[in-house]
Amino acid sequence: MPQHKSCKKRLRQAEKANAMNRSVRSAIRSSLKVIRTAASKEEALKEMPNLFSMLDKAAAKSRAGFNANRAANYKAKAAKVVNALA
Template sequence: MPNHQSCKKRIRQTKKLTEINRSVRSAIRTSLKTIRTASDKDAALKEMPNLFSMLDKAAAKHRAGFNANRAANYKAKVAQVINGLAAKA
């Protein structure tokens, strides 16, 4: 157990940020899974703005290890997946 007040504070901050990062990462992964398992292009396109918004917010706040380049790479990969899906006939 730390003795210094600053060490105690860092432990509290780390615990809080870990929980926030975990929830952000989980939400992004869930949205990605929804898009990747979508049966048609329309279903994936409905989820895309939600995912892009989460990625932009995570990158802006440096959450869950996301920076602008990583978010852009995720967006590009998602766009490839969506473009590869067939439109609903």
């Protein structure tokens, strides 16, 4: 356990960030799963704006380990899956 006041604060901040990052990462993965398991292209296209929005927000705030390049890669992979659907 931390003894210094500043170390205690950093621990609180780290726990808070960890919870937020886990939440964001989980939401992104769930959205990606919806797209990958969609039966039709229309279902996948409905979910795409939601996924793209979450990725952009995560990249803008550097949440859950997402930077601009990683978000762009996720978007490209999602688009590739949607375009492959008939």
